[in-house]
Amino acid sequence: MGHYIGIDVGGTNLVAGLVDETGRILDKVSHPVDKSMTAEALCSELARLAQKVCEMGAVDYKNILAVGVGLPSQVDNDSGMVIRSANMPFENTPFRQLFQKEWDIPVYLGNDANCAAIGEYWAGAAKDCSPAVVVTLGTGIGGGLIVEGKLVAGFAGSGMEVGHMIIQPNGNLCGCGNRGCWERYGSATALIQLTQLEMERTPDSVLWELCEGDRYKVQGRTAFQGARLGDPAAKRVLNVYLQGLSIGLINLINILQPEIICLGGGISNAEDDLLLDPLRELVAKGTFDKSNPTRLERASLGNDAGVVGAALLCNSI
Ligand SMILES: [Zn+2]
Incomplete structure (x- = not known):
């Protein structure tokens, strides 16, 4: 059975969750946002947070099928870029590339409202x-x-x-x-x-x-x-x-x-x-x-x- 990691990048907190294929959260870790961070530092921080939640759930990295990241931003999943962001240090940032420098795994990007819709569809009121x-x-x-x-x-x-x-x-x-x-x-x-x-x-x-x-x-x-x-x-x-x-x-x-x-x-x-x-x-x-x-x-x-x-x-x- 494969597992996924979802990361919710908010204005005040970064939350990473280990999630099964039905949309159930098995483990969750959160970290306050350090607003002084550069895009590079923030991407490595997110990769480390994703690995941490993996370790908390005692799941081997190689059993993680993908990492998804929801951002309060305009994103282009095809290119892996974050185009712009209201309160984050991202502007034409090659997010996927920076993340994969820390952890080479499939990375998907979405904006936060779209991620909320996907969550409600698979596991919530819109099921x-x-x-x-x-x-x-x-x-x-x-x-x-x-x-x-x-x-x-x-x-x-x-x-x-x-x-x-x-x-x-x-x-x-x-x-x-x-x-x-x-x-x-x-x-x-x-x-x-x-x-x-x-x-x-x-x-x-x-x-x-x-x-x-x-x-x-x-x-x-x-x-x-x-x-x-x-x-x-x-x-x-x-x-x-x-x-x-x-x-x-x-x-x-x-x-x-x-x-x-x-x-x-x-x-x-x-x-x-x-x-x-x-x-x-x-x-x-x-x-x-x-x-x-x-x-x-x-x-x-x-x-x-x-x-x-x-x-x-x-x-x-
Ligand atoms: Zn308007």
Whole structure:
């Protein structure tokens, strides 16, 4: 039985997992990111971390079929290059080559949102669904599409950048340079900004108490907590937020008609009556094919989706 190693490269932690062919994590090790590292040093560090998790699981290096790496980056698996990265020292970096200097093994690269989708497809909430879409609500909005077990990400790996679908002409300015991108309305960042705006308008809102009077302490969960307490301002925030979130989901459904869309990221932990139930209602209203609804569910692997998906990249691309 072969084993795989998946590495999730995040902004704060590097996590390597030893994974079997069903997507089960057998062992896991994590290490904080040293932000001063060069690309070369980071690649060797990742190779050492991969070997360490192998040793923890008492698996011989030669029984590892492949290593997959999920990065918060634009990657080109064909060439093994990391093209660019928001918070990592990678720019046109020959990642695979640098990694293989330390450990000569097949290395696959994927972006983190695509890896999360692969993980949920093989071992999570999207298991055996096709097409399956996984949408991750975080600082931005990431997306991944799996069709019959294979990742679909365009001819050069940058497809399914769902966060940058434009849902509002001349809308809010996005980090990508365009205006009105979905992630400016549906990400955790957007929810925090909506909450802060509503607080400015409503000095007596319970939202202020929830963040100890400090608007910079507002989190994605604050509006949900306020709504749970019956606060009208918090409910207004969620209405606007869910409206924006639903538009992107409706577009995805009308274009792809996935069997399932899984929502991941911290926001997806909100309770059903405040998030999934109202969202399902909004999405159902806007979907073209009303007799064949797409299931809208919470992703089930949490932070492990990235490791599992990275490990199984080799079977999915
Ligand atoms: Zn954008």
